[in-house]
Amino acid sequence: YPEVGGDLVRVVVSEQEIRDKLADLAAQIDRDYAGKEILLVGVLKGAAMVMSDLMRHLRSDVSMDWMAVSSYGAGTQSSGVVRILKDLDADISGRHVLVVEDIIDSGLTLSWLMETLERRQPASLEIATLLRKPDAVKVDIDVRYLGFDIPNEFVVGYGLDYAERYRQLPFVAVLAPHVYGG
Ligand code: PRP
Ligand code: MN
Ligand code: MG
Known part of the structure; x- marks a missing residue:
């Protein structure tokens, strides 16, 4: 199992911090959307953990839908060129x-996604993200519900992967450079 001192350098956001924050955000969401039905749209695969933990705190009337997009062509840098791999089931x-x-890194994925969804004329369109890296952001994104701003380091866990691994960690941690050859 990945541990601090092994594959991981240090914990950035603990399990308890995540739980408390998601409860807070859910309470805000319940207040803001009082009397309304919410369609939660998760972005596969990273958002799986946040989606499931956030929604179990919500008291509002919610449905869940998913999109899969590909933003990282061959390289490791987000290109801003996004392709829909799986579209929503629902008409929004x-x-x-x-x-x-789970995270806004460069912001390119979400910036494209928000434009794409806006064109489908939802009654309202907002973002909830657990993490954001302010020092990596290339495009400004209006985030309504934010968990934590974190340093611009390679983090994994709680849905975030390196080469599809480490998503199962219940916390967010910095990945040791020896793992990715850094
Ligand atoms: C990661 C993360 C966000 C996106 C953020 O997803 O889960 O969706 O990158 O990066 P950006 O702000 O620079 O666009 P990824 O493309 O790695 O797919 P995954 O969720 O399946 O891991
Ligand atoms: Mn993702
Ligand atoms: Mg990823």
Whole structure:
């Protein structure tokens, strides 16, 4: 199992901090959307953990849908060129859409996604993200519900992967450079 001192350098956001923050954000969401139905839209695969933990705190009337997009062509840098691999099942026109993400890094994925969803004329469109890296952001994104701003380091866990690994960690941690040859 990945541990601090092994594959991991240090914990950036603990399991308890995540749980408390998601409870806070859910309470805000319940207040803001009082009397409305919310369509939660998760971005596969990273958002899986946030989606499931956030939604179990919500008291509002919610549905869940998913999109899969590919933004990283061959390279490791986000290109901003995004392709839909799996579209939403739901028609979002006239609906209150809340996009759920694990992290905003460059912001390119979400910036493209928000434009794409906006064109489908939802009644409202907002973002909830657990993490954001302010020092990596290339495009400004209006985030309504933010968990934590974190340093610009390679982090994994709680849905975030390196080569599809480490998503299962219940916390967010910095990956040791020896793992990715850094
Ligand atoms: C990661 C992360 C976000 C996106 C953020 O997803 O889960 O969706 O990158 O990067 P950006 O702000 O620079 O666009 P990834 O493309 O690695 O797919 P995954 O969720 O399946 O891991
Ligand atoms: Mn993702
Ligand atoms: Mg990834």
